[in-house]
């Protein structure tokens with residue numbers, strides 16, 4: 001049973017925690033009406049200091065499908081952040097308006113700080129190049145629906161240095177003893193700290209610069225965008241941009257059951273001709289954000305209100 005107050009990193013999640021949320025996500029998907037009024041009167045605050053389509057909108061949709069209201073901080077430029085208000089003050093104010101906070105921020109560690117400052121549940125919706133653990137839950141749900149989570153061989157390709165979805169997914173997969181192949185240019189390898197943490201768990205990891213030698217071994221290929229916005233030097237981005245591109249021809253060498261995933265948005269890492277292939281699962285993956293985030297909110301709010309206390313009612 002998941003007993004977390006906040007969701008800050010995937011590293012904090014045990015196999016049992018993950019399975020609790022994913023089992024509930026399956027139950028939500030099978031019978032959404034049973035969850036429709038579950039958190040009526042409660043409010044979710046959406047605080048996005050960086051752009052988002054999927055995470056912001058799927059949390060909004062998930063909350064509303066649980067009977068909640070949502071309030072959105074809006075763009076940084078139209079909030080008092082632009083007047084110099086600190087993150088600490090911002091979240092301390094917002095906890096008075098809401099029963100849970102979803103936070104995306106450009107600084108690694110921002111969600112940890114927010115979680116230390118407030119008593120309502122905080123979900124890290126991406127902290128710089130750090131982690132994005134609710135994305136990981138929907139990634140795992142997508143993988144589980146196709147392959148289960150045991151005896152999995154996965155290739156994770158693209159920007160492994162700045163890709164926060166990669167850092168979270170790799171950590172969570174250690175709970176299932178997955179064989180993990182990391183494919184990237186040398187300059188975008190996993191950060192040393194992430195590699196160290198994976199090795200500490202005894203994880204089976206291998207690193208490559210080309211996809212071809214491992215493609216036919218994979219159950220899942222998880223492709224990521226090169227994170228242009230994180231590069232200190234744009235010339236360095238242009239040196240590696242477009243280096244990896246998966247198209248229908250590439251996938252001729254793959255197993256018929258290969259699942260191709262991407263957290264999206266994509267730029268040109270996956271050619272449009274893959275979209276209609278049986279391998280493609282990235283749009284379904286994005287749609288899975290709703291039941292998984294419903295299950296996550298339900299679990300965190302249940303933990304925060306074990307006696308079924310009513311919400312703020314704002």
Ligand code: CP
Nearest residue numbers: 052053054055263264
């Ligand atoms: N996958 C993901 O985090 O997408 P957004 O940046 O659109 O939220």
